[in-house]
Amino acid sequence: MSFRPLLSLNDPQWGRGSKDGKQNGKKPEDGPPDLDQLWRDFNQSIARLFGKNGGNDNGSNGSGGSPDSTFAKVGLGLVLIVIGFFWMVSGFFIVEEGKTGVITTFGKYSYQASPGFNWRWPTPIQAHEIVNVQQVRTVEVGYRNNVKNKQPKEALMLTDDENIIDIQFAVQYKLSDAAKWLYSNRDQEEMIRQVAETAIREIVGRSKMDFVLYEGREKVALDVSLLMQQVLDRYESGARITNVTMQAVQPPEQVQAAFDDAVKAGQDKERQKNEGQAYANDVIPKARGEASRMLQDAEGYRSRVIANAEGNAARFKQVLVEYQKAPAVTRDRMYLETMQQIFSSTTKLMMDTKNANNMIYLPLDKLNGDSAGKASQPANTATSAVADTMTTVEVRGSKDGRARDSRDRESR
Numbered sequence: 001m002s003f004r005p006l007l008s009l010n011d012p013q014w015g016r017g018s019k020d021g022k023q024n025g026k027k028p029e030d031g032p033p034d035l036d037q038l039w040r041d042f043n044q045s046i047a048r049l050f051g052k053n054g055g056n057d058n059g060s061n062g063s064g065g066s067p068d069s070t071f072a073k074v075g076l077g078l079v080l081i082v083i084g085f086f087w088m089v090s091g092f093f094i095v096e097e098g099k100t101g102v103i104t105t106f107g108k109y110s111y112q113a114s115p116g117f118n119w120r121w122p123t124p125i126q127a128h129e130i131v132n133v134q135q136v137r138t139v140e141v142g143y144r145n146n147v148k149n150k151q152p153k154e155a156l157m158l159t160d161d162e163n164i165i166d167i168q169f170a171v172q173y174k175l176s177d178a179a180k181w182l183y184s185n186r187d188q189e190e191m192i193r194q195v196a197e198t199a200i201r202e203i204v205g206r207s208k209m210d211f212v213l214y215e216g217r218e219k220v221a222l223d224v225s226l227l228m229q230q231v232l233d234r235y236e237s238g239a240r241i242t243n244v245t246m247q248a249v250q251p252p253e254q255v256q257a258a259f260d261d262a263v264k265a266g267q268d269k270e271r272q273k274n275e276g277q278a279y280a281n282d283v284i285p286k287a288r289g290e291a292s293r294m295l296q297d298a299e300g301y302r303s304r305v306i307a308n309a310e311g312n313a314a315r316f317k318q319v320l321v322e323y324q325k326a327p328a329v330t331r332d333r334m335y336l337e338t339m340q341q342i343f344s345s346t347t348k349l350m351m352d353t354k355n356a357n358n359m360i361y362l363p364l365d366k367l368n369g370d371s372a373g374k375a376s377q378p379a380n381t382a383t384s385a386v387a388d389t390m391t392t393v394e395v396r397g398s399k400d401g402r403a404r405d406s407r408d409r410e411s412r
Contacts, residue, residue, distance in 0.1 A: 092119050093118055098134035099132045100112050100114065102178050106125065131175065137189075139171045139173070140193075141155075142166075142168035142247075150166075155167055157205070159205065165204065167204065172241075174239070175238055181239060184235065191237065195228050195232060196224070200220075213249055225244045
């Protein structure tokens with residue numbers, strides 16, 4: 001079986017009749033190809049492909065039908081089947097993890113395809129669009145790409161105390177509904193930026209300047225995030241705010257120097273207040289401790305004086321009882337104890353003789369000083385002897401005097 005090409009592009013007589021250059025007895029002329037001849041050549045080629053004899057130009061057979069038309073229909077059906085198969089296969093598509101496929105039927109939203117291998121009706125019946133719903137998207141407000149590249153129209157805003165403040169912040173968000181994100185709003189990123197600018201202006205307009213600049217940054221960011229989410233939900237944007245980050249919060253550049261001076265003065269004020277508070281915290285506890293100690297000392301002195309007085313009173317009562325039993329012995333004992341207590345704390349001694357007025361002066365401090373250069377043992381012995389002698393003399397004198405006084409009282 002031999003095959004020949006359906007159409008020869010190099011044939012100068014392509015589509016112009018028979019090979020001998022004749023066409024119904026006429027010479028070939030330049031012009032468009034004969035479509036009927038092309039169709040017949042195509043049918044004959046299909047017939048030869050399926051093993052049929054395509055040499056019968058008359059097209060007659062026993063069945064009374066044209067074989068060319070029959071095989072042409074079969075070939076056309078096969079071609080249509082192949083084309084239909086590839087057309088149906090073109091409807092398969094793959095959705096990666098973290099993404100979703102949005103299916104539209106004749107341009108209208110139908111459903112969302114989950115990650116994996118999916119099929120839809122091929123074009124032009126249905127179409128799909130892959131949307132990344134896990135990607136963290138960022139919108140910058142007040143600047144672009146760099147904080148230094150400011151956008152004054154977005155950054156400058158008015159606070160509650162009528163001060164102008166310069167704010168640059170970034171909004172991070174994810175998609176919660178891909179269909180709403182695609183079809184509910186026209187320019188999604190610009191919509192997010194406008195909502196963020198509106199929310200920050202409302203929050204800052206209700207706050208004081210110092211609150212926004214210092215202690216209230218985190219709260220402002222949180223309030224902006226909540227307000228933005230409420231507005232986006234009303235817009236059915238399909239976006240979910242994940243984070244609002246304050247990049248720069250400062251006064252306008254025109255008044256930055258004056259504001260820095262005011263801030264420095266406020267910081268100096270706070271520093272001095274803290275130093276004063278620290279000094280007070282150091283002095284007040286010490287004063288309280290000193291007062292408490294003085295109170296405790298006074299209480300101890302009071303207790304000691306009372307205890308001594310009570311002890312002296314009790315001792316006096318005991319002495320009184322003993323004195324009533326033996327007055328002379330008690331007086332002698334009290335005298336000796338008193339003299340012992342006095343002499344133990346003095347370095348000088350003066351004695352009176354029995355009948356004369358001459359006083360004997362014993363410089364014990366000098367005697368002790370002179371005896372320090374000598375041997376310790378002889379000095380101690382001499383001192384002891386002198387002390388014993390003085391004690392004996394004094395005791396005898398005191399006894400004689402007391403005896404004389406007692407006799408005088410008895411005689412009276």
